[in-house]
Amino acid sequence: MAMGRPREFDLDQALENALHVFWEKGYEGASMADLTEAMGITKPSLYAAFGNKEELFRKAFDSYVDGPAGYAKLALLQPTARAVIERLLYGEVDAVTDPDCPAGCLSINGALTCGDAAESIKQELMARRAQGEDDLRQRFERAKAEGDLPESADPTTLARYISTIAQGIAVQAVGGAKRDELKKIVEMVLMTWPPVAAA
Secondary structure (H helix, E strand, O other): OOOOOOOOOOHHHHHHHHHHHHHHHHHHHOOHHHHHHHHOOOHHHHHHHHOOHHHHHHHHHHHHHHOOOOHHHHHOOOOOHHHHHHHHHHHHHHHHOOOOOOOOOHHHHHHHOOOHHHHHHHHHHHHHHHHHHHHHHHHHHHHHHOOOOOOOOOHHHHHHHHHHHHHHHHHHHHOOOOHHHHHHHHHHHHHOOOOOOOO
16 A cells, blocks of 8 residues: 655644744745745745745735734624724734744734835735724724714724734834833723824
8 A cells, every 4th residue: 555755844833933934034034045944844845835935925924814913803803992902902012022923013024124026925915904904994883883982983094093003013012112011002092092083
């Protein structure tokens, strides 16, 4: 009976290792040598298992969205708009300051260093961030319809406001801000929630 060749590496672990390289160095900053070394595999094995670098990044990003950034989906399920932003922003703080992971957010780190060669990755990351903001807008629309947000609330502006705070938290973390410092920012947002609409 012919036996299939045993896989020489753990796909999930290899993908997680690749994720950390992309997270730390950005898409363009991560060389194939960095990736294969971190994943413990050869270039041909990488191509056979994951396709090219772009496909590997997309798979790594998907595992990031379901793993370290999974708090974002859970936040949208909270019963009130305030609970949504509380879960989202505290989740962001915990994720971007996790000592077991690179500082910051893959969506931001991955795109900030992208040049022309990585335009498609940059565009995809921008689209994914825009989708996250739109998910938040829809959740705030629902909150407004349920009377959980005042009639004067603008769900589009609120979603952009919270997205900007979340992205700022990620950038601050890369700059060395500590978890307790960033939690104070979240507390400030919550103290002024919902923000008074500008006239």
